[in-house]
Amino acid sequence: MLDICQYCNKKSPATQKLCDEDLRKLGDSCCQITFQKGERIMFQDAVSYDIVFIIDGLVKVHAAGPEKEQILKIVKGPSYIGIPAKFGARINQYSATCITKINACLIGFEVFKDFIMGNGEFAYEIILELCRNELYYYKKYINQLQKQGPGKIAEALLYFSDTIFNATTFELPLSRDELGNFTCTSRETVSRIFSDFSKNKIIEINKKDISIIDKRKLELISEKG
DNA sequence: GCATTAACCACAG
């Protein structure tokens, strides 16, 4: 039982920097859980307890706005999701819901903090992940403010293709409504742009199965907004 | 003015 983390072959880049003793300490505070699709793993407005590490699977990070729930990010494991929650505030500022079945580790905050305090390499890996996140948000911020519909959708499709699935063919993990929310347009706009892209042979789409046919064109649309 | 873009509404499948 104490060795669960030592022999785990799904360590994050940060935990790979831990020595055996620390891994044993981590094992004591860590518990691995499977969540089913649709289950919520973090609740906005609840007290945050643990750092959540997604081993595999897709998670939707979202928060309540004045009118509706806003999808902030789609996260693919391996990735931490509870770090800003726990370090930034006592109360969760966002929720996280599983899009697919996922495996996750819940890590005790104190232990996690001890590693950051005591292990520079561990801390460095965590900072790397947080910085990449921040840069991603900068980019998404500009995308959403300055691009028109087709640019936003193209951007999202490329994101799924390049970052999430590493494939030109994939199953869209969101409904049209959710994709509209994620890209800051409406579900109707998503529908129209999809059929438009399809007519112009940029993508092939059948329900949620998407194939990117003309990636160049998609990149062009995304760049030009 | 006129064209473009996209949200909102409504209705059908």
Added chain:
DNA sequence: CTGTGGTTAATGC
């Protein structure tokens, strides 16, 4: 939940 059509409002020639 989706796709489509009409309407409306904002914005830019």
